[in-house]
Every structure is written in structure tokens, then in C-alpha cells.
Amino acid sequence: MKKVVKILAIVAVAILIGLQFFRPEKNNEGYESVAAFEAETKPSAKLVQVLKDNCYDCHSNETDYPWYAQVAPLSLWLDEHIQHGKSHFNVSEWNSYSLKKKAHKIEEVIEVVEKDEMPLPSYEIMHGDLSSKDKQLLLTWANMVSLKYNQGQIPAQ
Numbered sequence: 001m002k003k004v005v006k007i008l009a010i011v012a013v014a015i016l017i018g019l020q021f022f023r024p025e026k027n028n029e030g031y032e033s034v035a036a037f038e039a040e041t042k043p044s045a046k047l048v049q050v051l052k053d054n055c056y057d058c059h060s061n062e063t064d065y066p067w068y069a070q071v072a073p074l075s076l077w078l079d080e081h082i083q084h085g086k087s088h089f090n091v092s093e094w095n096s097y098s099l100k101k102k103a104h105k106i107e108e109v110i111e112v113v114e115k116d117e118m119p120l121p122s123y124e125i126m127h128g129d130l131s132s133k134d135k136q137l138l139l140t141w142a143n144m145v146s147l148k149y150n151q152g153q154i155p156a157q
């Protein structure tokens, strides 16, 4: 029995080591990639920080990786969230969205933040919750931006 446990432990360690060779490509294009989004939707400096700390890691082409993100299988799991999050909503590709899609994405932002669906709960465990003050700041801005899209005030003529 002891021998079996030892063999299983060796196999588990070998798998963990083997996994380290699978290194997902880093999502680090730089914060310049969000410039067009911020220029158009004009979040305040304080809100930019909130977005950076709570949303951009999975919804832009620039992720601020925590140290533990280097180690598989966590690195693979985080990369899955990043790719999945970006496929739904990516502020680094803002200008490739139509006006209609932009307006719709901002409406979704309001919805998921109001319902506390975002940031993902697993993310909040490591990064802390979105405070109610920051949540309010985000919602006030998103409602304003949504109104502007719906009234044709963005892009400015």
C-alpha cells in the first residue's frame, strides 16, 4: 500500500512539472491599448484606477499578473478566464465594435455590476471585493455613458 502511495505521489509531481512547460502567452500589450476606450467614455482618474484594479485584467489586452500566475495549473486557469472575458468584452478592441455594440456592452456592464456578477467571485477572493463606493462610481459613469450612446452624443460631432 505504501508503495502505491509513493508511486502516485511521484506521478502527481511529474504531472505538475510537466504542466509547467505549457506556458500561455502573456496578455501584455500595454495600457496604451485601452486609450481609445477611455478617450471615448471618459472615466475619471479615480474610476480608471477602479477599472484597472477590477476589470481590465480580464477585459483588456493588458493583465497585471499576480506572482502565483506563473505556476501551472493556475496560470492555465487564469488564462482561460482572460481569453473568455475578452471574447465577451474587450476595451482594447473598443474601436472595432460598432456603435450599437458599444452601447450594448455598456448596458451589460451596468447589468453585471448591479447584480454583483463581476468581477468574478474567484477573482475577488484574491483581489478583494469591489467596494460599494467603487461600485457606485462605476455605475454612475456607465449610466451616463449609456445615455450618451443612446442619445447619439458619442462620438462627439
Ligand code: HEC
Pocket (backbone or CB within 6 Å): 054, 055, 056, 057, 058, 059, 081, 082, 084, 085, 086, 088, 089, 105, 108, 109, 112, 113, 118, 119, 120, 123, 130
Ligand atoms: C477574472 C476575470 C474577470 C474579471 C476580473 C472581470 N470579468 Fe467580466 N467577464 C469575465 C468572463 C470569464 C466573462 C464571460 C462570463 C460568462 O460567459 O458567463 C465576463 C463577462 C463580462 C461581461 C459580458 C457579459 C455578457 O453578458 O456577455 C461584461 C459586460 C463584464 N464581464 C464586465 C466586467 C466588469 C465591468 C468588470 C469589473 C468590475 C469585470 N467584468 C471583471 C471575466 C472577468
